[in-house]
Amino acid sequence: MQNRGMKKWRPFATMPEQYIGLQEIIKKQSEIPQPSLTEDQMEQINFTLIEALHTNKQFYLTYYKRGQCITETGFIQFVDSLGELIVFIDDVFKLKNKMRLNVLIDVRFV
Template structure:
């Protein structure tokens, strides 16, 4: 699958949702693009660096700390 191109509005919505999740400690569904696939995981946002294209989340299943590029995100939604 090709990586989808997000609009500026979609990217802003993702950023706002990540920052809200970070400050409220709410759990989110993260959908991201990796090696031609769309992957959805559930977790908690721990860190967001919009300028550095980086965020860190803790996944719900294994409680692992995952560093990811913001540019790989396709969607973020609250549970």
């Protein structure tokens, strides 16, 4: 005879499809629309990016991705204003990340 052990009861997870559906609904409720920036804000972001590139200062980079505003810290490696692309190295994993300039929301120094 084997003991089945203690089983926890999850009332809303009795059907896997229902649990997945509830997770999707919760995720959609937390989404926000992409904020639009004024010309002054875009110009300030541009100046901050250029200063961070030349002085190699660490910065906070806030960007919009899939309904969320995400903030990361890192160092600017390359800014391509014609291709509207930024390359930065994140502080956590030391990986190169490429990002479009149109998804940037805010850039601030640490």
